[in-house]
Amino acid sequence: MLAGRLKGIMTTLISLFQSVFVPSRSIGDNIMLAQALCKNYHLHSGQPRYAIKLDIHKAFDSLNWDFIFNALRAMNFPHKFIAWLRVCVTSTMFSVKLNGSLEGYFKGLSGLRQGDSISPFLFVIAMEVLTAFLNKGASDPVFKFHWRMKDIKLHHIIFADDIFLFSYGNLESVSALMQGFNKFSYISGLVVNVDKSQCFYANVCDEVVQQILGEGFSSFIKFNIGPNSVFSFWHDPWANGKSLIHISDSIVSTAESTSMVPISVYLRNGVWDLPSSNHVDIIEVRNIVHSVQITRYDAIYWDGLLTRTIKISDIWNSIRTSNDLMPWADFVWNSFSIPKCSFITWLAILNILLTRDHMLMFGMQVDQVCVLCNIDRESIHHIFSECPYFDLVRKGLHFHFWEDWTNCIQGNFLTSHLKKADEKIASLFFTTAVYYTWKERNFRVHNPGASNPTLTIISTIRRIVKEKLFSSSLFQKWVGLNPALVKI
Numbered sequence: 001m002l003a004g005r006l007k008g009i010m011t012t013l014i015s016l017f018q019s020v021f022v023p024s025r026s027i028g029d030n031i032m033l034a035q036a037l038c039k040n041y042h043l044h045s046g047q048p049r050y051a052i053k054l055d056i057h058k059a060f061d062s063l064n065w066d067f068i069f070n071a072l073r074a075m076n077f078p079h080k081f082i083a084w085l086r087v088c089v090t091s092t093m094f095s096v097k098l099n100g101s102l103e104g105y106f107k108g109l110s111g112l113r114q115g116d117s118i119s120p121f122l123f124v125i126a127m128e129v130l131t132a133f134l135n136k137g138a139s140d141p142v143f144k145f146h147w148r149m150k151d152i153k154l155h156h157i158i159f160a161d162d163i164f165l166f167s168y169g170n171l172e173s174v175s176a177l178m179q180g181f182n183k184f185s186y187i188s189g190l191v192v193n194v195d196k197s198q199c200f201y202a203n204v205c206d207e208v209v210q211q212i213l214g215e216g217f218s219s220f221i222k223f224n225i226g227p228n229s230v231f232s233f234w235h236d237p238w239a240n241g242k243s244l245i246h247i248s249d250s251i252v253s254t255a256e257s258t259s260m261v262p263i264s265v266y267l268r269n270g271v272w273d274l275p276s277s278n279h280v281d282i283i284e285v286r287n288i289v290h291s292v293q294i295t296r297y298d299a300i301y302w303d304g305l306l307t308r309t310i311k312i313s314d315i316w317n318s319i320r321t322s323n324d325l326m327p328w329a330d331f332v333w334n335s336f337s338i339p340k341c342s343f344i345t346w347l348a349i350l351n352i353l354l355t356r357d358h359m360l361m362f363g364m365q366v367d368q369v370c371v372l373c374n375i376d377r378e379s380i381h382h383i384f385s386e387c388p389y390f391d392l393v394r395k396g397l398h399f400h401f402w403e404d405w406t407n408c409i410q411g412n413f414l415t416s417h418l419k420k421a422d423e424k425i426a427s428l429f430f431t432t433a434v435y436y437t438w439k440e441r442n443f444r445v446h447n448p449g450a451s452n453p454t455l456t457i458i459s460t461i462r463r464i465v466k467e468k469l470f471s472s473s474l475f476q477k478w479v480g481l482n483p484a485l486v487k488i
């Protein structure tokens with residue numbers, strides 16, 4: 001009953017920044033918006049811009065109840081309603097009745113629970129308070145909007161427990177938003193999940209990145225270094241939170257380097273390639289740098305607010321489905337990956353590519369039929385499980401893959417167990433196939449009547465895979481050990 005009453009008023013209460021859990025708002029609208037905003041962060045053109053994705057740590061579990069009651073009071077909920085809610089959450093056992101049916105019993109634990117019908121709404125209310133704090137942060141005259149958001153004056157989007165912050169790429173703007181977030185975190189008990197939070201910036205000059213990361217942020221920031229890293233080798237604090245420039249005043253000239261070189265200059269095929277001098281400072285550089293592992297791509301992780309530890313009950317852990325480790329992650333992202341191919345495969349696995357079933361869900365008027373086969377309705381499951389077009393492509397891939405997409409989502413791509421090296425090559429074939437199939441699908445959508453036969457796609461995939469493999473020194477090494485690989 002409480003949940004039903006809340007649901008009825010959500011639309012009027014909750015601002016446009018949030019879409020999840022609110023009736024008549026579609027999560028898809030926000031996903032498309034975030035995709036559009038995160039586009040082209042790898043390009044160093046356009047206006048300086050920042051995007052930070054914060055993942056709220058164990059969101060439903062760590063929300064502070066007093067905070068929720070205060071928020072409800074501030075939103076003018078009746079005292080009686082809040083009192084009922086208090087009884088619900090503080091008694092050891094309660095049930096929620098929604099639309100006349102009993103929704104089950106719930107143990108009164110320390111926070112909001114996933115699965116009961118009222119928690120999502122209360123969580124949305126908490127996020128509404130966050131919106132207020134972020135609005136306050138952004139009302140600071142020094143705050144400047146992300147250039148795409150200037151007209152609609154948007155600086156954040158929330159999907160359930162993921163929060164995207166967007167701003168112009170300068171220190172003042174990022175600080176204004178983060179101060180709003182930090183205040184919210186302090187009163188609500190919600191903390192940031194380090195491993196899932198990311199920070200993207202584009203066309204921000206090194207000096208400003210330095211300022212943003214340096215002033216109060218450096219202790220919160222963890223770098224991931226990709227094989228073509230664009231971070232500043234000497235100036236960015238990517239090595240254990242410190243900048244290498246601080247080793248000595250003359251370190252850059254001792255290394256016969258220049259001040260602004262990117263990290264990629266000292267990487268060859270994903271492996272460190274540092275000056276071999278025996279100068280004591282250079283030895284220190286090598287020691288520090290060699291302790292840093294190369295990852296798939298550049299990223300900066302937000303490491304803030306972790307000092308506030310939240311105890312999670314064992315009961316909760318045992319009933320909660322953990323989504324920390326994705327079984328497909330190693331297959332989709334590995335050292336041979338072509339980023340754009342892994343990215344599209346990743347979106348396909350998450351089922352957030354804009355297939356026609358999704359377009360219909362968003363209320364768009366489209367033909368539902370798959371343009372690749374013209375037989376069935378288009379969905380991710382159809383394209384990668386049932387569609388005869390992809391089936392033919394898959395059969396031309398040199399390895400045997402499961403035909404059922406459900407298997408892939410569970411991390412089972414290959415029908416037989418392969419050696420690590422072969423698995424990486426198979427992964428490259430598969431992600432490239434997903435990418436070129438999706439590309440063909442888009443080509444047909446935008447050029448009615450035009451099409452490329454599967455044979456063309458297969459030969460493109462083979463060419464791209466070969467180019468990628470033969471440009472890799474690791475692969476050359478494998479070929480040395482196993483000349484049969486050349487036949488791929």
Ligand SMILES: [Zn+2]
Pocket residue numbers: 370371372373374375376382383386387388389
């Ligand atoms: Zn089809």
